[in-house]
Amino acid sequence: METILGLDLPTLWFLVIGGLITGYGVLDGFDLGAGALHLFFNKEESRRIALNAIGPVWDGNEVWLVIAGGALFAGFPLVYGTILSIFYVPFMLFLVALIFRAISIEFRSKEPMAWWRKMWDVSYTASSTLITFLLGLVLGNLIHGLPINEKHEFTGDLLTFFNPYALLIAITTLSLFMLHGAIYLVMKTENRLYAKLTVLVNNCSKFFILCFILSSMVTLIYIPHMTDEFKKNPWLFALPLLAVLTVLNIKRNIDARKYFTAFVFSSCITAVLLILFAIGLYPNIVISTTNPAYSISIYEAASSPKSLKIMLLMAAIGTPLVISYTIFVFWTFRGKVKLNEMSY
Amino acid sequence: MPSVEILSRIQFAFTIAFHYIYPPLSIGLGVCLVIMEGMYLRTGIRMYEDITRFWIKIFALIFGIGVATGIVMEFEFGTNWATYSRYVGDIFGSALAAEGIFAFALESGFLGILIFGWNRVSKGVHFFSTIMVALGSMFSAVWIVIANSWQQTPTGYVIEGEGLMARAVITDFWEMVFNPSSMDRLSHVIIGAFLAGSFLVMSVGAYYIVRNRFLEPAKAMFKVGLSVAVIAALAQLFTGHRSAHYVSEYQPAKLAAMEGHWDSSAVAPMYLFGWVDNEAGKTTGLGLPGGLSFLTHGSFSAPMTGLDAFPKTERPTAVNFVFQSYHIMIAIGMILIAMTLLAVYYLWRKRLFNKKWLMTLFIWAVLLPQIANQAGWYAAEVGRQPWVVYGLLRTSDALSKDVKANQVVFSLVLFTLVYTLLFILFIYLLNKKIQHGPAMTHNEEEESDEFSKRNIKQLQHPEH
Numbered sequence: 001m002e003t004i005l006g007l008d009l010p011t012l013w014f015l016v017i018g019g020l021i022t023g024y025g026v027l028d029g030f031d032l033g034a035g036a037l038h039l040f041f042n043k044e045e046s047r048r049i050a051l052n053a054i055g056p057v058w059d060g061n062e063v064w065l066v067i068a069g070g071a072l073f074a075g076f077p078l079v080y081g082t083i084l085s086i087f088y089v090p091f092m093l094f095l096v097a098l099i100f101r102a103i104s105i106e107f108r109s110k111e112p113m114a115w116w117r118k119m120w121d122v123s124y125t126a127s128s129t130l131i132t133f134l135l136g137l138v139l140g141n142l143i144h145g146l147p148i149n150e151k152h153e154f155t156g157d158l159l160t161f162f163n164p165y166a167l168l169i170a171i172t173t174l175s176l177f178m179l180h181g182a183i184y185l186v187m188k189t190e191n192r193l194y195a196k197l198t199v200l201v202n203n204c205s206k207f208f209i210l211c212f213i214l215s216s217m218v219t220l221i222y223i224p225h226m227t228d229e230f231k232k233n234p235w236l237f238a239l240p241l242l243a244v245l246t247v248l249n250i251k252r253n254i255d256a257r258k259y260f261t262a263f264v265f266s267s268c269i270t271a272v273l274l275i276l277f278a279i280g281l282y283p284n285i286v287i288s289t290t291n292p293a294y295s296i297s298i299y300e301a302a303s304s305p306k307s308l309k310i311m312l313l314m315a316a317i318g319t320p321l322v323i324s325y326t327i328f329v330f331w332t333f334r335g336k337v338k339l340n341e342m343s344y
Numbered sequence: 345m346p347s348v349e350i351l352s353r354i355q356f357a358f359t360i361a362f363h364y365i366y367p368p369l370s371i372g373l374g375v376c377l378v379i380m381e382g383m384y385l386r387t388g389i390r391m392y393e394d395i396t397r398f399w400i401k402i403f404a405l406i407f408g409i410g411v412a413t414g415i416v417m418e419f420e421f422g423t424n425w426a427t428y429s430r431y432v433g434d435i436f437g438s439a440l441a442a443e444g445i446f447a448f449a450l451e452s453g454f455l456g457i458l459i460f461g462w463n464r465v466s467k468g469v470h471f472f473s474t475i476m477v478a479l480g481s482m483f484s485a486v487w488i489v490i491a492n493s494w495q496q497t498p499t500g501y502v503i504e505g506e507g508l509m510a511r512a513v514i515t516d517f518w519e520m521v522f523n524p525s526s527m528d529r530l531s532h533v534i535i536g537a538f539l540a541g542s543f544l545v546m547s548v549g550a551y552y553i554v555r556n557r558f559l560e561p562a563k564a565m566f567k568v569g570l571s572v573a574v575i576a577a578l579a580q581l582f583t584g585h586r587s588a589h590y591v592s593e594y595q596p597a598k599l600a601a602m603e604g605h606w607d608s609s610a611v612a613p614m615y616l617f618g619w620v621d622n623e624a625g626k627t628t629g630l631g632l633p634g635g636l637s638f639l640t641h642g643s644f645s646a647p648m649t650g651l652d653a654f655p656k657t658e659r660p661t662a663v664n665f666v667f668q669s670y671h672i673m674i675a676i677g678m679i680l681i682a683m684t685l686l687a688v689y690y691l692w693r694k695r696l697f698n699k700k701w702l703m704t705l706f707i708w709a710v711l712l713p714q715i716a717n718q719a720g721w722y723a724a725e726v727g728r729q730p731w732v733v734y735g736l737l738r739t740s741d742a743l744s745k746d747v748k749a750n751q752v753v754f755s756l757v758l759f760t761l762v763y764t765l766l767f768i769l770f771i772y773l774l775n776k777k778i779q780h781g782p783a784m785t786h787n788e789e790e791e792s793d794e795f796s797k798r799n800i801k802q803l804q805h806p807e808h
Binding site for chain 1: 404405408409411412413415416418419421422423424425426427428429430431432433434435436437438440441442443444445446448449450452453454455456457459460461463464465504511513514515517744745746747751754755758759762766769773776
């Protein structure tokens with residue numbers, strides 16, 4: 001099999017998709033988290049500031065979802081079709097929630113009536129929370145594995161997805177994004193809202209650390225296939241250690257009120273957790289709980305080598321472009337939020 | 345209960361048709377915005393800045409709904425058409441991924457600067473952002489139409505595997521990109537989008553003129569819209585002809601359905617309008633005898649391949665639907681040419697803005713390119729049936745095996761409700777922005793004053 005830098009093409013593409021999903025988690029993670037926290041702010045001005053903190057960037061952040069989706073479609077079409085059709089109902093709710101989040105942000109400011117704004121505030125928080133929860137639920141089920149037969153057909157039903165483990169991962173994801181969003185908001189605000197957020201960020205970090213410990217323990221005890229790879233290569237245990245250190249650093253920086261550094265670490269923890277997840281899965285993407293032999297591996301699901309090579313080239317050209325204008329936009333809107341006539 | 349196939353097709357048709365209201369508007373408005381802001385930078389006249397700001401706000405509304413409904417489309421391939429996704433992923437997936445990384449990212453990234461960046465970047469950088477957004481929206485169309493064209497005229501691939509595990513594998517990327525129909529269809533789609541956007545601009549301008557409001561900016565935006573529309577309407581004649589030509593060459597069954605031509609031994613007329621009797625296999629209507637034969641073969645007496653040349657399982661069954669959609673599109677195309685040429689004539693005679701009847705017509709004409717764009721796609725997509733990838737994969741084989749009818753009913757009901765709400769909100773907010781008008785800087789100051797007053801009140805009575 002053809003290799004680049006010692007890695008075969010499906011593995012490389014697995015890494016590319018992992019990178020894109022991480023990018024999505026880091027970027028959309030903070031505005032989903034900010035959305036989930038939105039109702040904690042009571043004043044109209046605070047809500048406007050919180051909304052305008054993500055205003056110019058949330059659209060660009062969502063692009064990473066579109067790209068990650070396209071990359072999965074292109075790189076592993078079998079997995080794309082299988083996962084999306086198995087999680088049909090959760091994904092439909094996810095799509096509808098994405099619509100509601102978008103229109104809540106866009107439409108809220110268009111009318112001054114209190115009931116109108118309140119309605120979109122509730123819809124904004126509900127949809128952001130639901131999006132995050134469903135992402136976590138899908139992730140939890142993928143870690144846990146799914147009842148899949150030899151034809152890669154799903155033999156469970158809707159209730160299969162709501163197993164305790166997947167629910168725990170869903171809540172952990174929510175706690176992570178809420179923490180990430182709170183840190184972002186605290187960076188973008190000042191005065192009274194800033195003071196309020198410093199308290200909120202502390203509570204979020206406690207909530208996340210609790211979830212983090214709980215889900216780590218449960219994974220270690222109940223999900224053996226996730227830890228197999230680590231037992232085979234003990235040096236990989238450096239990664240969970242890194243995760244713990246990262247979490248401690250988030251806490252330490254929050255306590256020291258170094259919010260930018262805390263934000264960097266809360267971005268890192270998203271990446272580290274996804275890397276742990278990827279190592280646990282590799283070389284499979286969808287794990288069958290019916291029989292490990294029915295799992296879908298990246299080699300079975302991958303597109304042709306030619307197609308993967310073309311797309312690696314595209315990614316090599318496109319990713320620096322996307323990153324450069326992402327940085328440009330963030331740089332343009334750096335600093336604390338100031339409301340003006342163009343604001344939401 | 346209807347089958348999963350029918351339900352999934354209804355859902356896909358509904359969600360894509362709804363989505364397709366918005367991207368053409370974004371593409372067309374993008375061009376108009378570049379012209380408006382360009383005029384502002386060139387002349388320094390504040391009025392051009394006002395109309396640019398006004399249309400950017402409307403652009404943002406349209407773009408927002410376009411994105412929200414567009415993400416649905418991307419994931420629907422996987423949720424409802426898993427077999428299709430696996431079959432075409434090697435090819436279609438790469439076009440979709442290219443759309444995301446090269447086009448959509450460009451558009452979304454710079455949109456923030458377009459809307460919120462007025463005071464944060466220089467005029468030049470802002471104008472650059474406008475151009476990037478306009479280009480991004482066009483690049484999106486490029487990749488999506490290439491992917492769809494590959495489904496119409498697949499090239500640059502080879503089929504690997506057999507039966508249920510068969511899939512199309514790419515052999516030549518550029519051959520896939522420049523498949524026989526992609527460039528003709530792309531130009532046709534982009535120009536259709538220019539028409540949709542420019543007619544919206546003209547509609548709003550005409551509305552102000554008829555109501556005697558914002559006259560100066562209204563005339564300016566009407567002229568910008570008209571300059572795009574008149575060129576686009578005429579160019580569409582050419583790209584439309586090119587598109588019909590590729591259909592006649594590569595999808596004869598579709599062409600026969602579009603023109604309601606049944607008998608392969610007969611000369612084919614070109615109908616102006618008509619009605620197809622699907623059962624009897626007959627078309628009645630008014631048309632130019634031998635017209636289609638002339639356009640395709642250059643002779644009024646040449647026989648044309650008709651629907652009888654294909655077994656029923658190899659050709660579209662909804663012939664009348666394809667026929668009517670196609671003819672509505674063409675009729676509207678002709679009307680648009682007539683309207684824009686007339687407007688240009690009156691503009692030249694300096695009487696355009698006094699013609700109240702024509703202005704009133706232009707207010708409502710915003711619907712025409714929308715209908716034509718929709719109808720054109722109906723003809724193209726229903727005319728391709730029973731294939732989802734022409735000649736390779738049947739629509740009925742392309743479904744997700746894991747999805748049950750009740751699940752699709754659930755999502756279909758969900759989308760119907762959400763999209764109805766979305767459309768009502770869209771019309772409401774669009775109308776509000778239009779009523780508010782382009783002279784924004786002044787009015788908005790008052791609005792923000794109200795806000796600060798309220799905020800001061802809130803500061804005096806803190807909630808906790």
